[in-house]
Amino acid sequence: MNQKSQTTKRCGIDHIKLQNIKSNNRNNPKSISGSPRDDGSPCNITFRRSNPSPTTESNEILSLQNVRDLIQEAMDGLLDRIDRRITKIIEAKTKEIFKEINSVKESINYLNAQYEDMQKELHQKSKEIEKITNENGTLRAIVKDLGTRLSIIEQQSRMCNLEIQCIPEHKTENLTNVILQIGKVSGYELQEGDIHKCTRIAKMNPENKRPRSVVVKFSNPRVRDTFMANVMKFNKKNRDNKLNTSHIGIGGEKKSIYVVDHLTPETKKIHAKTREWAKKLQYKYVWVKNGRVFLRKTETSEHIMIRDLTQLESLS
Template sequence: MQCSGISPRDTSSNITIRRTKPTHLTQSQEPLTLESIKHIIHDEMNAFINKIESNISKIIENKIKGLTKEITDLKESVLFITNQYEDLKKDMQVKFKDVKHLKEENDCLKSTVKDLNSRLSIMEQHSRMSNLEIQCIPEHRAENIPHIITQIGKITGTKISDAEIHKCTRIAKINPENARPRSIIVKFACPRVRDTFLAGVINFNKRNTNEKLNTSHIGIGGNKKPIFVVEHLTPELKKIHAHARATAKKLKYKFVWIKNGRVFLRKTDNSEHIVVRNIEQLKELQ
């Protein structure tokens, strides 16, 4: 009886079976110690840290370059603006000096104009020292103005000859729509004659408080209308007089009058009179 196992060499088979050779270690490996592991980790960490530091340095360097450029540009902008500001400041200082000079010159001119206007007004009023203005006498086509003036003189106790009346005429209205008759301007021979005539009218009105000078006294029929005789004022003085009357009414001043081309105010019988020289003065009254 033969065994069923395969013999190392079977004559009946063409397959050759080789035996496996035993494995042997050809290289020797050094064992890893704790110290060597530490060195490896330390080297890796250093390399990693160096790489991070290098990257961070590059980033910071780039950022610093950008910031440096921005700061340089900002400095240039600030320097430009500063130079512009200094130039503007110098220019403004020059302009301020010019404006100050012009203001002083303007104030001087205003003062000069005011002084010239005052002198002109005085001269103009002085040229009217012999004149009177008679207001509210009704107009008639065939009226005799010299006769009207002499009639007023007779009524008020002042005799006036034709020779003492140098000129008399009606003047145009300031406001053509005003219903009042045109005023009569009378130029007498001298200021003394004018003052005498005016004083006669004032005294007549004082004596006849209930029947002051009116149209009936000079022979004009119809309703009695008051006649006013005043100094012939310049337009500027008329304006001051009108404001003075309005101020007196508002502040309860008792007296407003005109004498020798000047406007006066008095609050009570015993108070001091005030010479009104301009409208601005009236605004300061209380």
């Protein structure tokens, strides 16, 4: 084969390679220049990469911008929806909070109204209590005064009475004869007409083993005072043998007999308490006269009349 045909054959082969290179360049375009032949000699055909057209580049640029715009639009829409959602949640929670605040305000207003009503009622009750307290103090003073007057009246109703203590009890006893005998022993001749009534009274303390006292009602206060004065004189004259059971004809062990004023229960309490305080505070004399209790610390000191138990607390 001559040189011309060989050259043509090589060019044909190069043409086929060129077609393959073009096909590959569509996917990976490159600038090709001076590809060597099989024998190492350069080929006279030079391949260059074709420049993209301005329209293609513009389309590619527009497509990227559109994507960016779409993404931005989607992001803006998403943010807008999130913002609206958060706004709705905040509005709903705010409404709930305001609703609760209004409920609390209503409760506070109700409690405030109740508190004001209670204050008014308390103020009114305080005035009523003060009024009742004043009335109570006045009534206490009135009751005390009435009690004192009643005690005086009750004591005056006993002006003709004497109480004789520690006379032994017997089923067949004759108390009138016992009183006549005491008068005879003391030097005062009584008549049966001088004694209106003679009876035993109940004990203030049922557990006390002493006999029940005898209350004698005389015809008038003069007889009563004379009888008592004679008994006191007899006891002063006979200090070693004061009035006792042997003087009224009762045998056995001698037991003292006491003739005292017939006191009201209240005066008896005062008398008993006064004796306790006198012993505690070393007061020497305690006595009863005309239904009143008296106290004296020494023979030369002034006497004190005890009207009620509260007076004893002020003593020193």
